[in-house]
Amino acid sequence: AIQMTQSPSSLSASVGDRVTITCRASQGIRNDLGWYQQKPGKAPKLLIYAASSLQSGVPSRFSGSGSGTDFTLTISSLQPEDFATYYCLQDYNYLGTFGQGTKVEIK
Amino acid sequence: EVQLVQSGAEVKKPGESLKISCKGSGYSFTSYWIGWVRQMPGKGLEWMGIIYPGDSDTRYSPSFQGQVTISADKSISTAYLQWSSLKASDTAMYYCARRQYSSGLGRSYYFDYWGQGTLVTVSS
Numbered sequence: 001a002i003q004m005t006q007s008p009s010s011l012s013a014s015v016g017d018r019v020t021i022t023c024r025a026s027q028g029i030r031n032d033l034g035w036y037q038q039k040p041g042k043a044p045k046l047l048i049y050a051a052s053s054l055q056s057g058v059p060s061r062f063s064g065s066g067s068g069t070d071f072t073l074t075i076s077s078l079q080p081e082d083f084a085t086y087y088c089l090q091d092y093n094y095l096g097t098f099g100q101g102t103k104v105e106i107k
Numbered sequence: 108e109v110q111l112v113q114s115g116a117e118v119k120k121p122g123e124s125l126k127i128s129c130k131g132s133g134y135s136f137t138s139y140w141i142g143w144v145r146q147m148p149g150k151g152l153e154w155m156g157i158i159y160p161g162d163s164d165t166r167y168s169p170s171f172q173g174q175v176t177i178s179a180d181k182s183i184s185t186a187y188l189q190w191s192s193l194k195a196s197d198t199a200m201y202y203c204a205r206r207q208y209s210s211g212l213g214r215s216y217y218f219d220y221w222g223q224g225t226l227v228t229v230s231s
Contacts, residue, residue, distance in 0.1 A: 001169055034217035036152075043202055043221040044144075044152065050215035087152050091206070091216040094166045096142070096154035 002026050006088055006099025012107040019075040021102045023088035028068045032092040035064055035073045038101075039084045047086075048073065078104070109133040111141075111203055111222035118228045119193050126189035127225045129203030136184035137161040140206035142218060143177060143188050147199045157206055158186055193229045200224045 003026040013019050023033065031051035036044040046055045048064035051071055061076045075082055083106055088099040114128040129141060143155040156167040160179040167177070179186040186203060202225075204218035 030214075032215045034215070036218075038152070043224055044204075044218075045221075046217060046219050049207075049217040049219075050209050050211060053209065053211065053215075055219070089152075089154065089217070091154075094157065095168065096157075096216075097168075098144075098152040098154055101151040 001095060002029060002090055002092060002097050004088055004090055004097045004099040006102060008102060009100060010103040010105060012105050013078050014107045015078055015080055017078045017107075019078050019082075019104060021073045021086055021088075023066075023071045023073075023090075023099045025069045025071075025090055029090045029092040031067045032090055033064075033066070033071050034089050034091070035062075036087045036089060037082075037084045038087065044087065075104075109205065109220045111205060111220055113201075113203060113222040113225045116226040116228070118230070120231055121193055121195055121229055123193050123229075124189070124191050125193055125227065126187050127201060127227065129186045129188075129222050131184045131186070131205065134205070137181050140216075141179065141186040142204050142206050143175075143186075144202045144204060144218075145171075145199045146202070146224075155188070155201075160184075160186065193227075195229050195231075197227060198229045200226050 005024045033051045035048040038044040052064045085103045140157045142157040145153045155171045158165045158177045160181045176189045203222040205220040207219040209215045
């Protein structure tokens with residue numbers, strides 16, 4: 001099974017900061033990667049699909065990049081409502097794997 | 108409006124069986140895979156498996172193969188996750204989600220709509 005290594009596991013940042021989260025796949029997955037945001041007690045929410053496509057309704061400060069094995073989620077200017085846990089998910093060949101998650105906390 | 112509505116919280120004893128549900132509405136239920144995701148208390152998300160209600164094609168993560176059964180009844184637009192003998196370690200929140208397909212710049216699958224989650228507690 002494909003392993004996803006997500007980093008960092010947590011970070012502290014201030015409102016207005018640029019934040020970058022990365023996921024590395026153990027083998028190439030083309031661009032079959034999504035990014036999700038989860039707030040406490042809530043279901044995950046899709047932010048980015050196909051590595052770089054912004055889901056409808058998601059603010060443009062969120063962006064994704066990468067292909068193959070290395071992927072990045074960037075929040076260009078962190079807002080108060082962005083403090084949450086973020087996960088990558090690869091779904092290549094009908095067998096998905098989540099990254100371990102990145103908790104974004106207030107500095 | 109696409110909706111996935113899951114059954115309510117369950118409290119069970121070890122060894123008991125359980126079947127939880129996920130009812131889809133607002134779209135063609137038989138045309139999209141449905142996935143199940145586990146989240147143990149204070150932990151991350153785990154991909155359990157998926158089912159295509161149109162023909163009941165089912166795929167499991169190796170970690171969950173043999174531990175749970177995923178099924179669907181397309182006549183009532185409902186997917187299920189079931190256990191034959193629960194363990195304390197099955198205590199978790201379980202989410203269902205619709206698996207969407209994008210054929211744009213590069214083909215990609217992703218979960219676009221999620222259920223509200225079903226909390227399963229297994230305790231003696």
